[in-house]
Amino acid sequence: MDRAITNSIIRFILLWTLQVFILRQFVWGWGGQIYLQVHAYPLFILLLPLRTSRLLVLTLAFALGLAIDWFSETLGMHAAALVFTAFLRAPILALLEPREKYALNAAPTKVSQNDAWFFRYAGLLMLAHLFFYFSVEAFTFVYLKAIVLKTIVSWVASMGFILALVYIFNPKA
Incomplete structure (x- = not known):
């Protein structure tokens, strides 16, 4: 468990640095609107060990987001x-739980589960994250078409980036 804590601290710092200093600069749009933003920082929450308490996950999410x-x-x-x-992490994990249940000290990675499982898990949470983010940004559903377009375009870019990070660094915990 000590290794998981160390990995999580390092992941927190690296993803924060990546998002704030590099990915924040990569935006794309047209007509005065920004439609593409790459969000890699949710990967920190996605890769926390499965047995992490929900309160701790929410607290860490708030700290990283802030x-x-x-x-x-x-x-x-x-x-x-x-x-x-x-907040959605636990219900999504329950929804995607395999028949043989999760291993006791497993992490939600492609190594401990499989590629298809990780893609579904990350994809659902990233879709929810981006839709919520762009909804808060617009602060009204009058712009629902723009919110959905931003969500889809950013989801493709963010998932591509997250999957690249996961395949390059191959986290085990």
Whole structure:
């Protein structure tokens, strides 16, 4: 478990740094609207060990979201979206739980589960995260078409980036 804690601390710092100093610069859009934003920081919540308490997951999500908001000048949008993602984590894990149950000290990675399981898990949580983030950004469903378009475009880019990170670094815990 000590290794999992160390890995999580390192992952927190690296994903925060990546999001704040690099990915924040990569935005794309047209007509005065930004439609593509790459969000890699939810990977921290996605890769926390399965037996992490829900309260701790929510607290860590709030801390990471607030740290990103501080440097992105987004007034709590990242914190709100990441706490929402952390809140949905347990029900999504229950929904995707295999018949043989999760191993006692397993982490939700492609190594401990499988590629298809990880894609479904990450895909569902990232879709929820991005939809919530862009809904908070618009603060009204009048722009539902723009929210959905931003969500889809950013989901494809974010999932591509997250899957690349997972395949390159191959986290086990």
